[in-house]
Amino acid sequence: MKDFLIFDGIHKSFGQYKAVDNVTISINQGEVFSLLGPSGCGKTTLLRLCAGLESPDAGRIILNGTDISNLPPNRRKVNTVFQNYALFPHMSVRENIAFGLKVAGKSRSEIKKDVDAMLDLIQMSDHADKRPALISGGQKQRVAIARALVNKPQVLLLDEPLAALDLKLRQRMLIELDQIHDEVGITFLFVTHDQSEAMSLSDRMAVMNEGKIEQIGRPVEIYESPVSSFTAAFIGDTNFFDGQVIEILPENYSLLSIDGLPDALCFNDTTRTVGDMVHVSVRPEKIMMQRQSPPDDHKMNTIKGVVENLVYLGGSTKYWVRSGEWMISAQQQHHHFQLDEKPLTWDDEVWLSWHADDGFMLERYDLDDEKMLTMPEDGDLLAEDIGDSEEIDDDEAESGAGS
Amino acid sequence: MKLRSSNEIKLSLPSLLWLIIFFMIPTVIVVVISFRNSDPSGGIGAGWSLDGFSDIINSSFALILWRTVKLSLLTTVICLLFAMPVSIYMAKAEEKVQNLLLLLIAIPFWTNFLIRVYAWKVVLHPEGLLKKLLFTFGLISENGSLLYNEGAVLLVLVYTYLPFAILPLYTSIEKFDFRLIEAARDLGSGPVRSFVKIFLPGISQGIISAIMVVFIPALGSYVIPDMVGGPGGEMLGNKIAQRVFVDRNLPKGSALSTLLILAVILPGLIRLFVKRSNFRKVIVKRQKRQDALQ
Numbered sequence: 001m002k003d004f005l006i007f008d009g010i011h012k013s014f015g016q017y018k019a020v021d022n023v024t025i026s027i028n029q030g031e032v033f034s035l036l037g038p039s040g041c042g043k044t045t046l047l048r049l050c051a052g053l054e055s056p057d058a059g060r061i062i063l064n065g066t067d068i069s070n071l072p073p074n075r076r077k078v079n080t081v082f083q084n085y086a087l088f089p090h091m092s093v094r095e096n097i098a099f100g101l102k103v104a105g106k107s108r109s110e111i112k113k114d115v116d117a118m119l120d121l122i123q124m125s126d127h128a129d130k131r132p133a134l135i136s137g138g139q140k141q142r143v144a145i146a147r148a149l150v151n152k153p154q155v156l157l158l159d160e161p162l163a164a165l166d167l168k169l170r171q172r173m174l175i176e177l178d179q180i181h182d183e184v185g186i187t188f189l190f191v192t193h194d195q196s197e198a199m200s201l202s203d204r205m206a207v208m209n210e211g212k213i214e215q216i217g218r219p220v221e222i223y224e225s226p227v228s229s230f231t232a233a234f235i236g237d238t239n240f241f242d243g244q245v246i247e248i249l250p251e252n253y254s255l256l257s258i259d260g261l262p263d264a265l266c267f268n269d270t271t272r273t274v275g276d277m278v279h280v281s282v283r284p285e286k287i288m289m290q291r292q293s294p295p296d297d298h299k300m301n302t303i304k305g306v307v308e309n310l311v312y313l314g315g316s317t318k319y320w321v322r323s324g325e326w327m328i329s330a331q332q333q334h335h336h337f338q339l340d341e342k343p344l345t346w347d348d349e350v351w352l353s354w355h356a357d358d359g360f361m362l363e364r365y366d367l368d369d370e371k372m373l374t375m376p377e378d379g380d381l382l383a384e385d386i387g388d389s390e391e392i393d394d395d396e397a398e399s400g401a402g403s
Numbered sequence: 404m405k406l407r408s409s410n411e412i413k414l415s416l417p418s419l420l421w422l423i424i425f426f427m428i429p430t431v432i433v434v435v436i437s438f439r440n441s442d443p444s445g446g447i448g449a450g451w452s453l454d455g456f457s458d459i460i461n462s463s464f465a466l467i468l469w470r471t472v473k474l475s476l477l478t479t480v481i482c483l484l485f486a487m488p489v490s491i492y493m494a495k496a497e498e499k500v501q502n503l504l505l506l507l508i509a510i511p512f513w514t515n516f517l518i519r520v521y522a523w524k525v526v527l528h529p530e531g532l533l534k535k536l537l538f539t540f541g542l543i544s545e546n547g548s549l550l551y552n553e554g555a556v557l558l559v560l561v562y563t564y565l566p567f568a569i570l571p572l573y574t575s576i577e578k579f580d581f582r583l584i585e586a587a588r589d590l591g592s593g594p595v596r597s598f599v600k601i602f603l604p605g606i607s608q609g610i611i612s613a614i615m616v617v618f619i620p621a622l623g624s625y626v627i628p629d630m631v632g633g634p635g636g637e638m639l640g641n642k643i644a645q646r647v648f649v650d651r652n653l654p655k656g657s658a659l660s661t662l663l664i665l666a667v668i669l670p671g672l673i674r675l676f677v678k679r680s681n682f683r684k685v686i687v688k689r690q691k692r693q694d695a696l697q
Contacts, residue, residue, distance in 0.1 A: 051589055052589075053585050053589070073585070073588040074591045078589075080586070082586055084582065086580070086582045086585065088587075088601060089583075099592070100591050103590060104591055151591065
């Protein structure tokens, strides 16, 4: 069913701070929908508004055709998996899961049946009588999910449910969450600051920044055709070049002038005109690296540079290549081990090239904007920011702790 | 492990010795004296007897015992009821406000306890401002008294012990994770149920300490009923003092003290025993389940 859960023009401020600023989202039934953004972008507030733990200053929340904006949390057919699970410490796993059913006044036998089924689903039957303090992080996580799911909510709200787990466990729980979703078919509203979680789990996602929606779409749409510099930088890595449109060419292409680089050909979705100042975003993995000048292809943009730094990542290697004033990051997959070819290394001269279709023209983003610095992921979000990478890491650590 | 536990013993030795010398031994002496004969000159006579406990069958004793327990229980309940909202407010307030409130709660302790009770005597005095004020508004009769009754004792008891109830409650509420309340609400529980089923069990340690630091000292009150209680507000503490200082009968005073000590430690012992047997039940249950699995 379309339009199962609708946020309609939601506003929410805390004092002077606008946490959610005119957000409108429509979520389909059975969908896994993610709210993705840096800490403080308003995603958790939006989730709490949906749960009824906050009430909106303006706008409506409509669930399955009913306006639930002003219902208290206990009368909404949504349940939440909290970031730190919020399991009741004085109750056993079984009692935790049974809590919602008991409140709803179900009979003993019914409760037992439902809780047993849930314990089975999350494979916790052997630990049913343990207190939460005695089970592991991953188990707590599963109990929190079960405690919410057992009430058969119309929407399951997940607030950074994997944030407290280590990497391996996170990956496993991600798969389990996906399986649980397949099994129960309930609509999931998933809040995360981790783009890989959002990408791997969601049917659709909304990228949020400073209380506003930047973009809504399927993960592939958002990654491959971001509509704003923020989205491009937040989802995955990218190189930004400041350019100006100097010529509109046939077949939806434009020619751009970039300071210190040869003119570049770039796909144009027809919205840009001559004279527009733009950011050109090119993903590192879309840039090819070669020792020799690539064969001439009028749709390829080619730059010559020198490898200044590289990081071996196992499956791939990431290079930072200097060309004049620009530092460009490029990621190369290792398809096979090339014995006869000397790998590219520091100070090697290389040719970088990317296809005109792999570049995106986006509006100029204010580089002094602090928000850009608080984003997670590596320090190389901006080609120009290489020198400041450590500072960015610090910011990230802080924002991570506060989220 | 061994090293650690031997260190623990060494470290706790001074406080252990302190407790033994100044609490355990005197208590034992009191209990022993309660089984001795009295000496008309005020000392302890020769031989053993149960005469000390003869007060128990005295009808006025039952009345005083009942009043002592009743006033102590009421004090505890009222203190908890007042302390709960204050503690919740404090725990949720900003740190600056928290510190200020903690200071405000501690300020009465800067004034001597006796002086504070005297102050109450002045406030409640028949010629005092409060009485006159209430009389003008017709809330009290000309001959009605605010002083020298059970009510006055209860009032001053609550006044005295309220800070002691607030502190442990505040400490445990401050540690309480209020997201658990959100979780309960999210799971369909109304505000009252969330309070009773999640909040109260969550701060049970604080509640138990608050009860202990109010109820136990209240049981042994002496100064307060002596000063504002009059004959109608006498408590067990006064009776003990009377036996020791007026009647100069140490065994009788000791016997009453022994009863008071028993009254205080009995609930604790019961609790300990119940916990033990619960623990045993859990073990038996677990054993049974394992047997069933095999």
